[in-house]
Ligand SMILES: Nc1ncnc2c1ncn2[C@@H]1O[C@H](COP(=O)(O)OP(=O)(O)O)[C@@H](O)[C@H]1O
């Protein structure tokens with residue numbers, strides 16, 4: 001037997017074992033990925049199953065006689081709009097006598113509390129409607145919305161239901177008359193928060209989050225890039241710069257609630273900035289985003305090959321010309337990717353915003369970075385904490401909206417990375 | 425393309441010996457604690473090609489980078505000794521390395537064009553130093569530099585194409601054009617052909633011969649044949665010492681130091 005043959009034999013003998021190990025590695029990797037996907041799938045499934053009903057909203061369409069006895073032009077915008085709506089419902093419902101006050105209240109409760117304001121706004125905008133009959137489509141109140149969406153089962157014993165048999169009968173009558181519809185719930189995006197789930201929307205939170213992110217970007221992007229350029233390109237390598245470096249890496253690992261406490265005592269306590277303002281929220285988020293941007297920028301600057309720096313330096317470019325003319329443009333895709341990921345983290349951040357009061361109950365959208373607002377995650381927090389049934393599905397829907405934004409931002413980051421990244 | 429009135433390069437160098445372009449005296453270089461160059465002295469004549477040869481890691485690049493103070497950009501690097509350019513001390517605090525690098529151009533081992541257009545690559549130096557009075561003059565400078573680098577005919581129709589899209593040999597000639605566009609007095613080349621194929625290498629060598637009528641050229645090479653082909657004078661480095669310096673013919677045919685002989689006959693390297 002020649003020596004080569006022995007080697008070959010030995011390799012052959014170990015081959016089976018090596019292949020088995022490789023298969024094992026492959027299988028366990030696949031298993032881990034499947035597990036992760038299953039978890040993600042479960043999350044989305046539960047969110048969609050509870051949240052999907054919030055994307056539509058039950059509405060009632062009524063022929064409303066704008067009664068001049070109840071609504072007088074000289075007293076607008078005040079008037080008996082609720083009485084007018086009750087009367088309209090009464091005409092749609094057979095066999096319901098509206099003589100008693102309690103009956104009128106029960107009938108009126110079919111519609112959302114916001115219905116009378118929709119009517120008021122319409123009449124106030126066009127007082128010539130007084131005395132006419134108009135067609136009005138308004139949201140119904142939460143229990144009837146739940147009933148229509150099947151969340152309230154008429155077969156459960158009456159005592160355990162939020163609606164008694166008479167109320168269900170009234171609603172069924174409206175349904176039979178074809179007055180009930182369930183269109184897409186644009187209110188979820190274009191309404192501000194409300195005490196009534198059927199009226200509550202994310203407008204205030206979306207605008208609040210947008211302001212906070214803008215402030216966060218305007219602060220953290222230039223400061224983060226500046227700090228990274230200094231550390232990477234200009235700072236002398238000594239103990240001091242090493243200390244700064246270690247600290248920045250530590251800052252990225254500080255729990256976010258700590259930043260909230262810091263912001264509470266510094267921005268609100270010392271600087272006297274208003275509570276609940278997106279400006280303060282953005283500043284707080286900037287503190288957290290900055291280390292992420294610094295680290296991403298430094299990595300991107302480091303990845304620019306030395307040969308480019310040498311080429312420019314060798315031609316007599318100054319350090320500043322090298323950095324701004326060559327290194328920074330080449331590093332920009334990496335910097336932008338890091339920034340978007342940092343901003344996506346900031347968008348989902350909740351704890352520091354709770355501490356600076358961005359979880360206040362505010363029924364109008366903010367009109368600037370200084371007015372009180374909520375943000376998407378804090379709005380989810382508020383809704384999750386609300387007892388009304390309608391808020392449960394709205395919470396899930398709001399989480400889906402937030403996830404939609406996060407996924408979009410991360411997709412943009414991935415796209416930028418693939419599209420703009422240069423290979424050397 | 426040679427200036428027809430100018431005499432051949434080595435005739436000049438030998439016919440009228442003049443003050444050296446670069447004069448280095450007792451140069452020591454340390455990287456942190458380790459010494460990379462020991463007491464090196466050399467005079468680089470004007471309008472000639474000087475080659476640095478020696479085994480890898482012997483300090484050729486380190487020495488070359490002293491002449492345009494590129495070693496300043498390496499934090500751990502300390503240079504001592506004296507180097508003069510046209511009699512001026514280049515380490516004088518009044519000398520700005522930016523200004524020095526406009527006078528002493530450099531071509532690197534790996535072609536490193538900017539990811540800009542071919543035109544902008546060549547125009548970069550003249551632009552940052554404000555050498556052109558207007559668009560036309562800049563275009564002239566770029567064309568002249570590309571012609572001198574023997575690249576004009578290949579790229580004149582695609583000056584706006586990215587410089588990184590050229591072939592390796594073209595990229596290196598682009599880098600040479602970029603370096604000579606600032607009209608330096610000295611051109612430093614650190615193994616300019618090591619990443620190129622033989623045809624591109626031959627083109628660059630031809631170019632070096634032509635350019636030596638205008639510039640003083642210092643070229644680092646690991647190829648002794650290349651040193652023999654292109655250079656007038658050769659310095660042999662070994663373990664951080666300059667072991668031998670002389671006319672190229674003499675160094676290759678009649679080395680004085682046994683280490684040089686060992687290297688050129690292939691026993692160390
Ligand atoms: N940036 C650096 N930091 C530390 N040591 C270096 C650096 N550059 C080169 N050296 C060392 O200096 C010596 C000479 O290197 P170099 O000049 O690049 O050699 P050559 O160009 O002749 O191959 C080598 O021992 C190398 O390890």
Ligand SMILES: [Mg+2]
Pocket residue numbers: 484485486614
């Ligand atoms: Mg070298």
